[in-house]
Amino acid sequence: MNDSRVRLRVGAGYAAFPIWPESASARRLGIPEDLPLSSGLVGDLWRWASVRDRARTDASNFKWNESVQRERDWIEQGRQLAALVQSELGDDFEVVYGHDVVR
Numbered sequence: 001m002n003d004s005r006v007r008l009r010v011g012a013g014y015a016a017f018p019i020w021p022e023s024a025s026a027r028r029l030g031i032p033e034d035l036p037l038s039s040g041l042v043g044d045l046w047r048w049a050s051v052r053d054r055a056r057t058d059a060s061n062f063k064w065n066e067s068v069q070r071e072r073d074w075i076e077q078g079r080q081l082a083a084l085v086q087s088e089l090g091d092d093f094e095v096v097y098g099h100d101v102v103r
Contacts, residue, residue, distance in 0.1 A: 004025075005023075005091075005093060006026045006029070006093045006094070007021075007022040007023035007026055007093075007094045007095075007096070008020065008022055008023075008026050008085070008089075008094070008095050009022045010045075010078060010081060010097050010098060011078070011097070011098025011099070012049040012051075012052040012053075012098075014052075015053055016049070017031060017045065017046065017049070018045050018046075018048065019031050019032060019035070019045065020098075022096065032045075035089065036088065036089065037085065037088050037089070038088060041081070041084055041085065041088060044084075048078060048081055051074055052074070055071070055074075078099060079097050079100065082095055083095075
């Protein structure tokens with residue numbers, strides 16, 4: 001990884017904007033306001049994250065309250081949104097998708 005790039009992770013978190021800082025340079029940013037993202041993409045990200053908030057009915061175990069196929073569709077939509085974020089932010093940023101990151 002190029003250390004000069006700002007590393008961000010796309011992943012839904014309870015009632016939060018779904019882009020998270022993954023590098024020191026990213027932690028200095030106000031997210032999403034300091035990111036050069038279109039308002040349409042910001043809205044799409046909020047809508048995508050809100051699906052998780054509605055589907056997770058039990059905060060203690062995060063059980064998905066939708067069909068397995070709908071969850072898979074949601075995961076794939078997140079992957080597509082992460083690619084759009086990378087496209088809009090350009091080469092100074094590295095965008096990873098939370099479901100694809102091995103920890």
